[in-house]
Amino acid sequence: MSETLRLSAPVAPGGTIGILGGGQLGRMLALAAARLGLKVCIYSDDADAPAFQVAAHHRVGRYDDEAALAAFASACDAVTFEFENVPGATAAFLATHVPVNPSPHALAVSQDRWDEKNFVAKLGLKTPPFATVLSHDEAKAAFAKIGGPAVLKTRRMGYDGKGQAKVFSAEDTIHAFDRFHGAPCILEGFVDFEFEASVVAARGIDGTFAAYDPPENVHEHHILRRSTVPSRLSQAQSEEAQIIVQRIADAFDYVGVLAVELFVTRDGALLINEIAPRVHNSGHWTLEACAVSQFEQHIRAVACWPLGDASRHSDAVMENIIGEEANDWEALAARGGALHLYGKTDPRPGRKMGHITWVRERE
Amino acid sequence: MSETLRLSAPVAPGGTIGILGGGQLGRMLALAAARLGLKVCIYSDDADAPAFQVAAHHRVGRYDDEAALAAFASACDAVTFEFENVPGATAAFLATHVPVNPSPHALAVSQDRWDEKNFVAKLGLKTPPFATVLSHDEAKAAFAKIGGPAVLKTRRMGYDGKGQAKVFSAEDTIHAFDRFHGAPCILEGFVDFEFEASVVAARGIDGTFAAYDPPENVHEHHILRRSTVPSRLSQAQSEEAQIIVQRIADAFDYVGVLAVELFVTRDGALLINEIAPRVHNSGHWTLEACAVSQFEQHIRAVACWPLGDASRHSDAVMENIIGEEANDWEALAARGGALHLYGKTDPRPGRKMGHITWVRERE
Numbered sequence A, B: 001m002s003e004t005l006r007l008s009a010p011v012a013p014g015g016t017i018g019i020l021g022g023g024q025l026g027r028m029l030a031l032a033a034a035r036l037g038l039k040v041c042i043y044s045d046d047a048d049a050p051a052f053q054v055a056a057h058h059r060v061g062r063y064d065d066e067a068a069l070a071a072f073a074s075a076c077d078a079v080t081f082e083f084e085n086v087p088g089a090t091a092a093f094l095a096t097h098v099p100v101n102p103s104p105h106a107l108a109v110s111q112d113r114w115d116e117k118n119f120v121a122k123l124g125l126k127t128p129p130f131a132t133v134l135s136h137d138e139a140k141a142a143f144a145k146i147g148g149p150a151v152l153k154t155r156r157m158g159y160d161g162k163g164q165a166k167v168f169s170a171e172d173t174i175h176a177f178d179r180f181h182g183a184p185c186i187l188e189g190f191v192d193f194e195f196e197a198s199v200v201a202a203r204g205i206d207g208t209f210a211a212y213d214p215p216e217n218v219h220e221h222h223i224l225r226r227s228t229v230p231s232r233l234s235q236a237q238s239e240e241a242q243i244i245v246q247r248i249a250d251a252f253d254y255v256g257v258l259a260v261e262l263f264v265t266r267d268g269a270l271l272i273n274e275i276a277p278r279v280h281n282s283g284h285w286t287l288e289a290c291a292v293s294q295f296e297q298h299i300r301a302v303a304c305w306p307l308g309d310a311s312r313h314s315d316a317v318m319e320n321i322i323g324e325e326a327n328d329w330e331a332l333a334a335r336g337g338a339l340h341l342y343g344k345t346d347p348r349p350g351r352k353m354g355h356i357t358w359v360r361e362r363e
Helices: A024-035 A050-054 A066-074 A088-095 A104-110 A113-122 A136-146 A170-179 A235-252 A294-302 A323-333 B024-035 B050-054 B066-074 B088-095 B104-110 B113-122 B136-146 B170-179 B235-252 B294-302 B323-333
Strands: A016-020 A039-044 A057-060 A078-081 A130-133 A150-154 A164-167 A185-189 A195-203 A209-211 A216-220 A223-229 A256-264 A270-276 A314-322 A338-341 A352-361 B016-020 B039-044 B057-060 B078-081 B130-133 B150-154 B164-167 B185-189 B195-203 B209-211 B216-220 B223-229 B256-264 B270-276 B314-322 B338-341 B352-361
Touching: A016 A024, A016 A088, A024 A039, A024 A050, A024 A294, A024 B024, A024 B050, A024 B338, A039 A050, A039 A066, A050 B024, A057 A066, A066 A088, A078 A294, A088 A104, A104 A113, A104 A235, A104 A270, A113 A130, A113 A185, A113 A235, A113 A270, A130 A136, A136 A150, A136 A170, A136 A185, A150 A170, A164 A170, A170 A185, A195 A235, A195 A294, A209 A235, A235 A256, A235 A270, A256 A294, A314 A323, A323 A338, A323 A352, A338 B024, B016 B024, B016 B088, B024 B039, B024 B050, B024 B294, B039 B050, B039 B066, B057 B066, B066 B088, B078 B294, B088 B104, B104 B113, B104 B235, B104 B270, B113 B130, B113 B185, B113 B235, B113 B270, B130 B136, B136 B150, B136 B170, B136 B185, B150 B170, B164 B170, B170 B185, B195 B235, B195 B294, B209 B235, B235 B256, B235 B270, B256 B294, B314 B323, B323 B338, B323 B352
Parallel strands: A016 A039, A016 A078, A039 A057, B016 B039, B016 B078, B039 B057
Antiparallel strands: A130 A185, A150 A164, A150 A185, A195 A209, A195 A216, A195 A256, A216 A223, A223 A314, A256 A270, A314 A352, A338 A352, B130 B185, B150 B164, B150 B185, B195 B209, B195 B216, B195 B256, B216 B223, B223 B314, B256 B270, B314 B352, B338 B352
């Protein structure tokens, strides 16, 4: 890159953190920033983004509008993002104007399942077996290598189960590849896991690292339904999980919160499923069960503040409110626990509309 | 009043809660409303009110500008306030346009120390001895009745020790009355208390009542420095304190959060010092130590939602950050605990700039 990246410096109270993306994660980041006396400016291509409602400033613009991005950058002391599908060019462009964390490099790697898998494999960390699929021939070869059942996944833009297909034969694999219109894919071995877990952690500008206790996660229809802490992980597994994430964060020279989704196999191994270079749904319980939530932790990191205390003072269960479940808000409000609604008006199927966290004294 | 008061009805997510006043209490109410998917509109006469930074909407206007107030009311589904010195006429005017809670009646009584003391005395609740002082003759008579030391207080507009003078003689009392420019006063017997405590509680539209555990409070220079839960109150005293507040709330047919400050005497009696018809500084710890904070509880009440769970899952200590203490924000950010900064730019002496709450597992 010919232009110089802007270096990070502490953002004093009253300063402005720019956030790319205006969904619920941006909204909860904005609320956390407000608690610290920081302003936020939300940049989104959605004129009705939920995060706008709680932000001191917001801008509506396309992610490839360099003039709008430059104006946004000039209004911010530091910039971060709430979703990992920010175009790489957008992050790189902004980074020449204002400090951007996590780094565009971490963003780019985690946007591509193939790059991501290779990145963690090179660190010596375990993943399900995987192989590249860029053609019919590779589809056949990949299935021959991995065996069935397996899961064909597009390398880019997948989330909540989109761009995934379970396959049982080479022919299945080819058909799925065609259904994805020949987009670059990887084939992953299907893991018959005992349960799923994740680690949400933060790395500060000074390299300090703070991990939250790993929750156990239950998905329904590929969408997170419930996260529970403590999980069924043993103490040793929990520590191993946190070390995995620290190695990834260090390798990226990462600044901010990241999440790593794990499969816990029946023989106790931890396999890396996915890296999210951002705050994560499976960390929402930290709002109630920790003094400093994942959202505040991320803001602290990108503002170059010291990380806060990530220790968990309570046990917690978090459940998502999905689609039309949100319509019954009066019943939800009476269910006890801490109710969060994201200010979204259209409860379409599969859309995350809110969540509830119940806390109780640690056992 | 000739016009009809507007009756309350549940405000659905996406609806707007109006808040009179834009200081830190309004700001924290706005953040709590956001969590529930509600928008807020802040009305303040300060064009740079800290709460504006986190509100979907705001309006700058005088509290006696009926056209501006009517326009504000028409943009809101329900209205509340963050400070008890809202002019009574303002609250009464708004109540003819939009549901206003707590009621203008509760506001009016708590704005006047004489009315407030008589209100609680009529309920058979204990206060320090008090007497009216509207003239030099009454100053003499009051001191003769109460004895010294005593505290002369203006009936209206006092907070953080303003409008208060400790007196040791009838002459002192007269001089203090003159220093307050002959404003209506009351003389209160000075209470040599063991410690101070408070109860923050909520009453819902349906009459349900939920009290938080009473904190023990330490003031410095008449400004709250620290609140600690659990307090030194016995279980029986805690229950008595909560019953006192429930009787007051029921007598007002109150909707919302209120706080009652108590003196705990050396022989264990609980004397009512003051009623605040709003969220209260001594309840800030509920943000971290309870699933539903005082701020969310107030929003739930004024939005006619069911009250949330007020139980305390953790022990907590809250300390205010006052005046220039806020300048050292990097050290504050490294002190552990949950840091709150209010977005104020001018750290003048005695100004509440933020607070920190430390939580730990219940003992």
